Amino acid sequence: MKTPVLEIKNFHVDYGLGDEAVQAVRDVTLTLHRGEVLGLAGESGSGKSTLAYGVTRLLPPPGVISGGSVVYHPPSGDPYDVMALTDTELRKFRWAETSIVFQGAMNSLNPVHKVSTQMLDVIKAHEPQLTPQARIARAQEMLKLVGISADRMDAYPHQLSGGMRQRVMIGMALVLEPQVVIMDEPTTALDVVMQRQILAQLVELRERLGFSVLFITHDLSLLVEFSDRIAIMYGGRIVEEARSADLYKDSLHPYSEGLLKSFPALRGARRELAGIPGSPPDLRGMPSGCSFHPRCPQAFDRCSAEIPVLGIPSARNDPNRSVACWLPGRTA
Amino acid sequence: MTVTETEVVLEAEGLTKHFPVRRGLRDLLTREHKAVHAVDDVKLTLRRGRVTALVGESGSGKSTVARLLAQLYARTSGDIRLHGESVTVRGGRKFRAYCRQVQMIFQDPFASLNPTHTVRYHLTRSLRIHGRAGDLEDNLRDLLVQVQLTPPERYLDKFPHELSGGQRQRVSIARALGADPEALLADEPVSMLDVSIRLGVLNLLRDLKERLNLAILYITHDIASARYFADETLVMYAGRMVEGGDSETVTQNPAHPYTRLLIESAPDPDRLGELSKPEDQAGGEPPSLIAPPGGCRFNPRCVHAMPKCATDLPPRFELPAQGHWAACWLYEEGATK
Numbered sequence: 001m002k003t004p005v006l007e008i009k010n011f012h013v014d015y016g017l018g019d020e021a022v023q024a025v026r027d028v029t030l031t032l033h034r035g036e037v038l039g040l041a042g043e044s045g046s047g048k049s050t051l052a053y054g055v056t057r058l059l060p061p062p063g064v065i066s067g068g069s070v071v072y073h074p075p076s077g078d079p080y081d082v083m084a085l086t087d088t089e090l091r092k093f094r095w096a097e098t099s100i101v102f103q104g105a106m107n108s109l110n111p112v113h114k115v116s117t118q119m120l121d122v123i124k125a126h127e128p129q130l131t132p133q134a135r136i137a138r139a140q141e142m143l144k145l146v147g148i149s150a151d152r153m154d155a156y157p158h159q160l161s162g163g164m165r166q167r168v169m170i171g172m173a174l175v176l177e178p179q180v181v182i183m184d185e186p187t188t189a190l191d192v193v194m195q196r197q198i199l200a201q202l203v204e205l206r207e208r209l210g211f212s213v214l215f216i217t218h219d220l221s222l223l224v225e226f227s228d229r230i231a232i233m234y235g236g237r238i239v240e241e242a243r244s245a246d247l248y249k250d251s252l253h254p255y256s257e258g259l260l261k262s263f264p265a266l267r268g269a270r271r272e273l274a275g276i277p278g279s280p281p282d283l284r285g286m287p288s289g290c291s292f293h294p295r296c297p298q299a300f301d302r303c304s305a306e307i308p309v310l311g312i313p314s315a316r317n318d319p320n321r322s323v324a325c326w327l328p329g330r331t332a
Numbered sequence: 333m334t335v336t337e338t339e340v341v342l343e344a345e346g347l348t349k350h351f352p353v354r355r356g357l358r359d360l361l362t363r364e365h366k367a368v369h370a371v372d373d374v375k376l377t378l379r380r381g382r383v384t385a386l387v388g389e390s391g392s393g394k395s396t397v398a399r400l401l402a403q404l405y406a407r408t409s410g411d412i413r414l415h416g417e418s419v420t421v422r423g424g425r426k427f428r429a430y431c432r433q434v435q436m437i438f439q440d441p442f443a444s445l446n447p448t449h450t451v452r453y454h455l456t457r458s459l460r461i462h463g464r465a466g467d468l469e470d471n472l473r474d475l476l477v478q479v480q481l482t483p484p485e486r487y488l489d490k491f492p493h494e495l496s497g498g499q500r501q502r503v504s505i506a507r508a509l510g511a512d513p514e515a516l517l518a519d520e521p522v523s524m525l526d527v528s529i530r531l532g533v534l535n536l537l538r539d540l541k542e543r544l545n546l547a548i549l550y551i552t553h554d555i556a557s558a559r560y561f562a563d564e565t566l567v568m569y570a571g572r573m574v575e576g577g578d579s580e581t582v583t584q585n586p587a588h589p590y591t592r593l594l595i596e597s598a599p600d601p602d603r604l605g606e607l608s609k610p611e612d613q614a615g616g617e618p619p620s621l622i623a624p625p626g627g628c629r630f631n632p633r634c635v636h637a638m639p640k641c642a643t644d645l646p647p648r649f650e651l652p653a654q655g656h657w658a659a660c661w662l663y664e665e666g667a668t669k
Contacts, residue, residue: 043526043527043528044526161617163617164617191389191390191553191618192389192553192554192594192597192598192599193389193593193594193597194617195597196596196597218526218527219527219599220527221599221600221601222599224599224601225599225600225601226599248601258528259527259528260601262527262528262530262531263527263556263601264531264556264557264559264560264561265556265600265602266555266556266559266583266595266598266600267584267600267602268602270559270560270580273531273535273560274531274532274535275528275529275530275531275532275535276528276529276532277532279496279497279498279499279526279529280496280526280528
């Protein structure tokens, strides 16, 4: 039986307050299990990064968490709600329990400090009882794990290539051995060859250290290959969630299907592909009902009137998947 | 599919661009002039009604090739021929005459349109400059219809910020078409767009190619989209072309070890479960272009490297499939594979 490590329940995030507020994340319920890679896919503006920042309480103003809870299950001890933590508790929670790898590694490392300084600073802040030698040994060991030789410890970020900087970021995220690592498009700025190297390394590390990953990207074809489960976001809501293989072979939501058909294949027969007509919705003026209905080829009357609820699809009877769509056999 | 011989619009031979590196104080004492070898000895041909894809990683020099072909950079050496005639332009009237036939589409539609001007202004300027402002209103409408922004009235007086990324890229395609060009140089035209609308723009470009009989150079880092969109695919690595041929042949039977690495590394949903790690001696790092490796530039990363690879530059070797070639010593006559 899989045990949950992070449970996001009915999570809402707004930008701004009052009537003018833009609802970026609406009613998201998502569970990350121990040791799994959960992929979160969606286009720009679908709320996937906002969700990640909201869950870690890193959201800068005017972002406001307007509802929901995030329950964290530590390896030993009782589960607690991250949203209810005080600042001191939060400081302890961050990095030691949950760490985050941001999209632009070039922008997340401090350019005026050496890699070693930045890495040791993290260890020092969280584990002050360690001796300086032990800290250095820990940092070196971590860098070795992500494939950077120990002599690069004293390099400045600009002396490293893009791929190496991203490896340093991943190493820093893992240095305190957190239970959950949130990765926000960690390889988007990299070339495909480097991307594959880093992902393969991440898989190895996960097997060795046993953390869970919430992997956010817009590249669904990458997720299908790499993650255990995939959740697809559109217009601030999760529209479908399933195991990777199920989603790829038998997607139920028309948006997931359209997204899968937006990637030209490298193998197999050459097919004519169309993408999805129209463009992603503007969060300031969301369509009524299902937010995908103006672009959906199968939309009917009900879609523009009522918001479909995320639930186990009636045609599949599989507790591991859920979908929010009014088409027959989808939302029960 | 065989390579049909249609009319050649634009061709380049031996195209080379070196960017000089600023000399520091210490370098002043030496005679050395360092340069970034961005593009070396590139040969390519754009034919009417065909799409040629140029695939490579960032820093491989693919965008430099587009800018050289658009005459935005002066080339270090080599030749660019438009309809068989060698052209070198530095600006002024000659540059405009050249632009009329060769237009460029840039990667970022957020940066390539002026935020303070409307769609009408952008397109009118393009038409005026290229002397097609006769029936201005009709021409404007035609341009927008051609890029499927219909009804045109709805878009003419919009500012770029009122349009989505896909619509903006369509406006910049319309602007390029305003010159009624024969060749389009598209530098990563879809990589900044949302996934779900990329194919719409690619299909539009293909449609335009067929209707207007354009020659298109499609620059991309995504080899799967090259297979989908282009007739011919050329692969670039560290400033040199390493393989070329019919898109289907290059992607299905890649010959050069670099092309194989690129294809193995591309995400493939059909390869569910295990995440294989392709063999790469350098952990995915491309070489420095200031002092590129001798011989084949891929040799430090290549799993098949032979002593010869580090010393001699491989020429293009013809492969069995028609028009397919690779610059790799593995395919030298008599070499064991």
